[in-house]
Amino acid sequence: MERTIDFLKYKYIAFVFSFILLCVFIIGTVARGGMVYGIDFAGGTKIIAAFKDPSVNEGAIREALSAYSPTVQQIGEAEKNEYIITFKLITSGEDDTVSGAELEKQSRIKADLNSKFPGMVIESEENVGPAIGAFLKKSAIKLFLIALILMTLYLTFRFEFKYSMGTMGALVHDVTLCLAFCGFAGVEISIPVVAALLTIFGYSVNDTIVIFDRIRENTQVKSREIFSEVVNKSLTQSLSRTLLTSLTTLFAVMSLYLLGGDVLNDFALVLLFGIFIGTYSTVYLASPILIGWEKLKSR
């Protein structure tokens, strides 16, 4: 019989590690000035434009549009001289209202850009009004909650309630850390990023379930062993699968990140981090939570 690795030994180290990581991310986020919302949520205008005149650069565009204080970022191959120009609506007050002056600005920015750089080709343009963001935020949160409830129900039905506690614990850990990572790394919260978060949601559960499935199987076979030993054994047995699947998924996401183009960059980055964190929590966090819940109940 193969040696069983004592994963549970590291549970306190893992708890502390996750906690510190979260703190670092939160401090980093605050230092950056909070979470950054993309125009999908904040409302605003995003223009991708190519400039024929090679003397045009980020600085020149920023200066020409200084009234709008946009963010300007070069993308693609250098000779194409292509930029993403983003102008976000600034909300004021408690209820996120946008002043008329801001909306006026949004309607003018493209015309202004056109008049200042006549040799410019607009490749894509997005205008999002302020009304959409609030609606999206609400529906994103609602969907996360629905997904959480549905999965808990399914797991309780297929396994036992304690297993769904372990899975959900790891899941909340993964999504929270990914969200904090977005703030820390300055990734804008856009619709694709929300999609990445929800994918991590599914991935994290998928990863954990396979191990819990093994634990359940092993507890049914040999009831004499103590629970934590069964858990360690199951983790060891499933380890190669956990690593292999993470690796193949990592290959796919990595190539998406490196080659998938600028539009999918943020999406792939969040997913990349999510796979690492998901694999880690599957091995070191989900099972301790399961055992902790079991102990709490038997007391």
Added chain:
Amino acid sequence: MSKGMIYKFIFILFLISLSVILILPTVGSKQMEVTFLEKAQVSDIEYVESRFAASGYDVVKEGNIVTIKGSNLTDAIMNEINILPGVENVGMLPHWVEETFLAKKISLGLDLQGGMHLVLQANFEGIQEKLGRELTEKDRNEITQQALELLRNRIDKFGVSEPSIRPRGNEAIEIQLPGVKDPEGVKNAIGTTGSLEYRIVDDKYTQLATQLFNEKYSKTDVPADEALQLQFARSLGKEIGLPDNMEILFFYNRDNETGNIFADYPMALEREISLEGTDIQEAVVDRDEYGQIIVMFRTTAEGAAKFARATSEPNHGKRLAIVLDKKVRNAPSIRETIASGSGNISGGFTYDEAITLARVIKEGALPVDLRIIEERTVGPSLGQDSIESGVKAGLIGLIGVMCFMLLYYKAAGIIANLGLALNIVFMLALLSLLGFTLTLPGIAGFILTVGMAVDANVIIFERIKEELKKGKSIRMAIISGYDRAFWTVFDANLTTLIAAFILSQFGTGPIKGFAVTLFIGILTSMFTALYVTRFIYEIISLNKKIKKLYI
């Protein structure tokens, strides 16, 4: 091999060949037919020919029809050609698979082929002021539906084929226009409110015009452009000797599948307007004493007198056309004089037809103006770049995963890779069958699925390895490996399916594309792992000579 296995084998082969056939219209070459006007300049035709010949398409010219063959033809290109001078009509020829199997093909989203995406909302505040009361959620919903009807009525003004107009949630409308070059024109067409009028129909001339139309033309000959259509109608009128006080307009019917409307047959109307749209105050769907579905309406105080005149004795038996933006949407017969200011229209409607009619009538009473709350325009070159980088990322990812599986699992890796390849084929086939629209996030979902699809195989292989270590025979190890892994694979994938399903409910189109590819990818990967690769292993284990399983 036992009989059961032979059947299984045939079934799998059948599925694979069916899938390959279903993918053909998507990946194979497409054909586009460009019909030129009789009076088109030679240079017009040459321009189109060289536009395609230069970028590697096959171009065949036959009379005034040019057929273009290539794999990159999209609706956006079609719309680009449609507005060129001398071009009468452009259409995609259906692939033979589409015709025989009624299959669809995967079309490209606007972010990949270029085009314009708009989200509109009715100006609720304005309506609130007019009505002088707070709008309930039901009101908002109804106003949005009415606006939707108005937009369908002027879909042709966008000068675009394959447009999509649909409600988003209860309070907004989403419009997708592939290949639009003139966003300002579209915005202007959307910005105006509808004009609704009621006019008496002349049955004699309507019959003459319809007869002539049916003999000489077909429904597709009616130009979509408003000015051209009026010209076409005038020439019809001239041929049948239509008196000056009358005018030909087209009666529009509704395509039940898409909800879009199309010109059905010509109708001769009196030029005099019997009633203005604003003369009617309200219209609702109801049932009469016999349980038939009817549209009830009430006129304004001024409208009542006009209506009484329009429905007076000499007009009994004639029809009263309801004309929205120069399109006849309905023409009920006048049975009796209505002087009270309220009446009803019956005519064996379905509920949907009745509610559409009520909305058209209401558009006259309470015009809805729309504003754009979200707008995304993508140029065709950016879309092409996105496709290229997406396909590149997908291929590299696929090769990476496949190499890894080969290195790690050796011979078993070949089976897993075969499964992966089959999985992609099944996935594309299912997406084609659904007429899926591929967006950039959809490509991302596809790539992610490539990474995750081997998971089921990994779980199973690891299990077989364990069984082998326990000292089981190859045959037993395979059988119990698959049996034990079944529920693990099932549970693990089901939770991802739940996540993908919920994601598909998340508002916007592109993300839906991502969720759908993920969802389908998981389904097909479960099928290939639990059914197809298992079958391959069963065949291998039949061979008693195999002493060692390379896994």
